[in-house]
Amino acid sequence: MFKSKELETIQHLCENKDPLISTNVLDTINYKNKDYPIVSFSIGTKDKTAPVLGLFGGVHGLEKIGTHVVLSYLSSLFYQLKWDRDLRELFSKFRIVSIPLINPAGMAHFKRSNPRGVDLMRNAPVIKDVENTIPLISGHTFSNKLPWYRGVEGEMEKESHALVDFIQKEIFPSKVALSVDFHSGFGLVDRLWYPYGYTNNPSIMQPQIDSLINLFNNTIPHHVYQIEPQSASYGIYGDLWDYLFDEYMKHNPNGVYIPWTLEMGSWNWVRKNPLQLFNIEGLFNPMKDHRYNRTMRRHFLLIDFLAKASRNVTNWNE
Numbered sequence: 001m002f003k004s005k006e007l008e009t010i011q012h013l014c015e016n017k018d019p020l021i022s023t024n025v026l027d028t029i030n031y032k033n034k035d036y037p038i039v040s041f042s043i044g045t046k047d048k049t050a051p052v053l054g055l056f057g058g059v060h061g062l063e064k065i066g067t068h069v070v071l072s073y074l075s076s077l078f079y080q081l082k083w084d085r086d087l088r089e090l091f092s093k094f095r096i097v098s099i100p101l102i103n104p105a106g107m108a109h110f111k112r113s114n115p116r117g118v119d120l121m122r123n124a125p126v127i128k129d130v131e132n133t134i135p136l137i138s139g140h141t142f143s144n145k146l147p148w149y150r151g152v153e154g155e156m157e158k159e160s161h162a163l164v165d166f167i168q169k170e171i172f173p174s175k176v177a178l179s180v181d182f183h184s185g186f187g188l189v190d191r192l193w194y195p196y197g198y199t200n201n202p203s204i205m206q207p208q209i210d211s212l213i214n215l216f217n218n219t220i221p222h223h224v225y226q227i228e229p230q231s232a233s234y235g236i237y238g239d240l241w242d243y244l245f246d247e248y249m250k251h252n253p254n255g256v257y258i259p260w261t262l263e264m265g266s267w268n269w270v271r272k273n274p275l276q277l278f279n280i281e282g283l284f285n286p287m288k289d290h291r292y293n294r295t296m297r298r299h300f301l302l303i304d305f306l307a308k309a310s311r312n313v314t315n316w317n318e
């Protein structure tokens with residue numbers, strides 16, 4: 001197995017022997033004769049109808065900070081589970097499921113795409129009419145030499161398959177599910193996006209989304225996020241979360257599932273430290289220690305809030 005800093009941390013987390021934690025290698029990507037595992041974690045009850053929070057990162061290999069936030073949260077959680085009896089009790093009726101690094105070979109080789117040049121966030125079965133598109137950026141099928149390449153129509157890449165299968169198995173059976181996929185690289189503020197990415201029309205889940213936003217704004221009034229549908233920034237072909245959101249509603253029409261995407265506004269890090277412009281990682285990740293540490297901390301509040309909201313759905317979904 002290839003060793004990157006992120007894969008080493010994942011391996012370290014896998015060594016936790018706790019009956020509440022299970023780990024799995026969902027698939028392995030072979031690139032240049034090295035193996036890169038896609039690893040998942042499930043924490044809590046084995047009852048898959050229980051409320052669940054999903055934490056995902058590393059869809060885009062250059063956006064290391066997203067994977068770091070998820071790994072940092074899981075490390076802290078695994079440590080707390082060793083001493084916090086109340087927390088263990090909560091997990092008897094609740095689950096957190098996670099794939100912290102969906103595109104491990106891309107991350108190891110400083111690529112946004114997977115090794116085959118496919119932008120995984122544009123690789124789901126395509127909904128034809130996409131609104132508010134930006135040429136190339138919204139996804140295209142011209143060439144895998146260009147960024148934002150969607151891949152071959154109708155063929156999902158191994159990494160996308162691993163994510164979709166995992167969500168179908170671990171999230172679809174749940175009556176109430178929330179998830180966050182951590183990204184970075186667009187804009188000056190941290191945007192919290194909800195579906196859809198392909199259209200400005202609201203989904204049938206919009207009342208629940210509005211109610212959760214209201215709960216968040218009142219519970220954490222000074223939060224840092226700009227909350228909006230993904231399509232408000234730009235439309236996307238083949239957005240994996242649009243696809244999974246619609247599939248969940250077909251599978252579980254009485255359930256609630258809201259997949260969030262957190263787009264950390266990395267232009268702010270570049271604005272404050274312009275030297276980052278000369279480093280490809282610097283365009284997507286904070287390079288100064290204090291800014292990196294602040295990023296690690298600031299999203300824990302959001303994760304804890306969503307965990308609580310999923311356990312207390314009857315108090316906001318009325």
Ligand SMILES: [Zn+2]
Pocket residue numbers: 059060063183184185
């Ligand atoms: Zn991204």
